[in-house]
Amino acid sequence: MNKRTRTLIATVTLTGAIAFTGCSNSANEEPASSASQSDNAHAGHGGMDHPMDGGPVPEGMTAATDPEYPVDTEVTLTADHMEGMNGASATVVGAYNTYTYAIDYTPTEGGDPVTDHKWVVQEELEDAGNERLADGTDVKVAADHMEGMNGAIATIAFSTDETVYVVDYEADGMEMTNHKWVVESEMQPDS
Template sequence: MRKRIAAALAAGVLGGALVLAGCSLNGNDQASPSGGSHQGHGNDKSGNQTGSSDDGMEHPMDGGPAPAGIKDATSPKYPVGTEVKLTADHMDGMDGAKATIVGAYNTYTYSVNYTPTTGGDPVTDHKWVVQQEIKDAGDKRLADGTEVTLEAEHMEGMKGAKATVASSTNETVYMADYESDGMKMTNHKWVTESEIQPAS
């Protein structure tokens, strides 16, 4: 009888340990030091690797080329090839990351609120979308509150989404390569000049 009780207790403890191990090994739901959850890197529906933005949306690891029509900055503070430190927090692990500038442009850059075409919760204060990623935006700076249609493809459900301009800037805007948690983001769009510091 004692052996049966001991065996049952051992099985219960082992089963509990396996359940706990299963939770901690799930890369998309790791416990954070604050007790919340950490959104890890995953894959999109096409199998491409993705990272997580501050709004919980999946972001491709390679942002692709700059949009057609965007103009290179003539004398940017951080020329292409410059090693810098990022201070933006658009993505998990971005703030404080070392990066390399791969593009510098003169354009208007917008923070937007939008609802993904794939459904789900509205996204607020998405940083950033440039003038050339907004349908029929023209050449003039769009006023806050302007309703637009996005052509950017930074995340699934973004292209074709109806959006509202939340704020804008005419700072030089950059594409950058950087590493976070062992994953390399290439051609990340976008980081403004005020979100960059010289590499220390």
Template sequence: MIKKKFQLSALSAVAAFTLAACGDSGEPQMTQETEVEAPEKTTEDASHGDHSTMDHSGSGEIPEGLEEAADPTYPKGSTAVITADHMDGMDGSEATIVGAFDTTVYAITYTPETGGEPVENHKWVIHEELEDPGSEPLAAGDEAVIAADHMEGMNGANATIDSAEETTVYMVDFKTADGQEVTNHKWVTESELAAE
């Protein structure tokens, strides 16, 4: 009972402070809310974009035309350590390999179809997740339309290729540092995995 009264008193004090800070002088007034600055973007945010809307788990569906790797370094069912930081808690996690595929992988910049700021250097989209890309790999500076939905507003968006690499990509299951189970995550490249 005392705790509830204290919480109500604290809430009343905050509300009174906020109301008192709103004057009619026409000048913007400082409140507790405006004094708190938004966190600065980290290197991960700046290079990979905001992945808060990314669907890190997937259906496991393979894009049409994607070829399984004949002799991958990490075969299906094996485990490896992830050395990438596409999302919080990913780096250092143990991954179980769900599938290994040979393709061209792209880092891309695009503006979501749903609007908002451009997503820069998003990793990764593969050749088979682009609309009619042709049989030859694209190069940095080329443009394409995305046919994947790893993030909200991605599918159908125009993209500029930032980098391209022919490699083996992996679909993986893993658990983040905070215990979140991620299944059928697309994609981790071979260079983003290490033997245990």
């Protein structure tokens, strides 16, 4: 089975599972992801749902001219933003020069605050300008990586100017396409 077919099957399966889960009418039922919520909170994603396809990059992104890992390079991820990500094989689908931020925010729909969410880029922050923003700066997020992120007021925890990448990878039987973002230090050559 080729990669495109596996991606299609995974997407259809996940869509069906989400639709089925959304049909539940019991107010006392706990979300299926709640068990992993505390496990993922340290990784900056707070156990929230992350889309299987990250979609296109924001307008105005500048492609890296000589990235360490060019498009179509096979790499191994060393990041742990998502469950199963650390050690996963990935394919680079984009490399960009920008400032990349870890942020703290409270989702717009309520819920527990998210700390050290990795990552959002300069182009995903409203009125961010072109200069690197200082740690502690409050910003309005224009990214929708996770539910409740778009429109949230966030505080910059820290930042980097490393090349930032969009990758496709598989973890725990699920295929993620256009995952945003992984910085260069969170990748290594595929062995």
